[in-house]
Amino acid sequence: MGVERVVPPATTTPGDPVQPPQLVQREMAATLSLEPAGRSCWDEPLSIAVRGLAPEQPVTLRAALRDERGALFRAHARYRADAHGQLDLARAPALGGSFAGLEPMGLLWAMEPERPLWRLLKRDVRTPFVVELEVLDGHEPDGGRLLARAVHERHFMAPGVRRVPVREGRVRATLFLPPEPGPFPGIVDLFGLGGGLLEYRASLLAGKGFAVLALAYYNYDDLPKGMETMRMEYFEEAVNYLLSHPEVKSPGVGVLGISKGGELALAMASFLKGIKAAVIINGSVAAVGNTIYYKDETIPPVSLLRNRVRMTKDGLQDVVDALQSPLVEQKSFIPVERSDSTFLLLVGQDDHNWKSEFYANEISKRLQAHGKEKPQIICYPEAGHYIEPPYFPLCKAGMHLLVGANITFGGEPKPHAMAQVDAWQQLQTFFHKHLGGEERTIPAKL
Known part of the structure; x- marks a missing residue:
């Protein structure tokens, strides 16, 4: 404790006796x-x-x-x-x-x-x-x-980052541009099953020197309310919009997707031209929950085997074994061997949404079997499904729209947090390497 001499405010009038200063105890301020x-x-x-x-x-x-x-x-x-x-x-x-x-x-x-x-x-x-x-x-x-x-x-927006709502043809999106004049490496950013338009990953990446198109694909604005069908022509229109933008570097762009967005990013890289680099975060190698269409081709969804759903001790559903293997239902396998993209596959090894590590390995096998470049695979022990930008708390469980129940997504808080910091830097390095641009590093720490 510190002792301070405090003189109270003057309340006397001239001629009154002078009061002595008071001693009071005052804590040292933290x-x-x-x-x-x-x-x-x-x-x-x-x-x-x-x-x-x-x-x-x-x-x-x-x-x-x-x-x-x-x-x-x-x-x-x-x-x-x-x-x-x-x-x-x-x-x-x-x-x-x-x-x-x-x-x-x-x-x-x-x-x-x-x-x-x-x-x-x-x-x-x-x-x-x-x-x-x-x-x-x-x-x-x-x-x-x-x-x-x-x-x-x-x-979520660094000073000077520009946010541009996009309604171009059928495309419903938001484009984020760095503060300075371009052109910049371009990325299409896709999230998962919740639908709508999430912008926070795209806005943060724009602060790192990328032009990022946060793309909605259902349950937003005048887009379809459900996701029973996914038509690649819509995503092709988004890629072409980005490729034609004066502030986006040519000749190709990247695609970044997590969960359902990772599955769709893989399909985009497989069917569409102009995608040079793809980062898939815990994505599927098969169509899940809907049919994927491109021109006269269809990829039907794998079967959901509800008898394989288990209950956890917390009363949640564990659905990690509930999807039929695309090795059994080959028609559901996304034709990744057609892709000319370079891949980075980021995997949470405790992902309980689906078998992300198995899917990543099958992508790698098929690419190599067809003479394509082996993808880079980074596996994170004890990381769960939603590998987000750094410092987001682990989402260990929640509602799964396809299952219609609360499921476990897996992961442990500390290793998952470490995975997010590393994955964030890895994907930026990967996109700068394959799309061009100047890498900007902020030393991340836990």
Whole structure:
């Protein structure tokens, strides 16, 4: 405790006796320091430090944010200040809580939803997520006295990134362009089964020097409400739009897809011209849940074998074995051997949505059997299905629209978080190498 001499405001009139100064006890103020200060991009590492604590003081750090639908996400961790009353999360291990050990970004990636089975998504990239950080005295996450507090904005559009809504022919999308004049390497970005238009991955990648078209393909605007059929001509129109854009480098573009979007990205690379590079994140090698059409060709979906669905101890469905193998139903195998694209396949080895590692290996086998270049496959142990940009919390379980029930998606928080940081850098390096452009690295950390 520090002792300060405090003189109260003058309340006397001339001639009154002078009152002696009062001695009061005032606590030394702790400060919570963030770097970058005030705001940063979501995929940037954030340095968190506390100063002005007592030597070796036990404290709890808490982080919280609300998504755009009001759902609360929280994490906390217990720490001990050093002999100088300082705490730096890059050097001090967490002693427990939502995570343990040296985890500088753990307060973000370890967040859990207050509402069960709720996935953190960014729906409007024009606004940030506002993260509230608190330092509490002691090791009780809900009982300690508040020592310091800070608010930090995590943005999804780097300064100057341009957002251009696209309604061109049938194409419904948003194009994100870097701040400076182009041309830039172009990428078509596809998400999974939820439908609609998600922009947060595209907006972040635009800050890394790419022109990225976040493409909706159903349940958005005037697009079909359901996904019973997928016609490659729609995706071809999107590729041609990007190829013809004056700020996009020729002669080819890339495609990036996760989950159902990975399956469709594989089909695009197999059927369509102009795709030089494809990154598939936990995608299928077979049509799933709908027929894929291109001109006079059809790829029917593999069978769903409901007798292979298992229940977990948490009452969730585990559907990892529920799809028939495309080696059994060959008509459902996407003809990847036709592709002239270069592939990067990113695989969560604990993906329980479907057999992503098996699919990646079958893609590789078929490409090589037809004299094509062997794809790069990167496998992440204990990573689940939704490998997102860095620092998104693990979505371990949730509703699966095809199954019509809550399923487990797999993954463990720490290795999944490590996978996201690495995958983010790997896909940027891959696209810069094969599409051209200047790589920009922000050193990511956990």
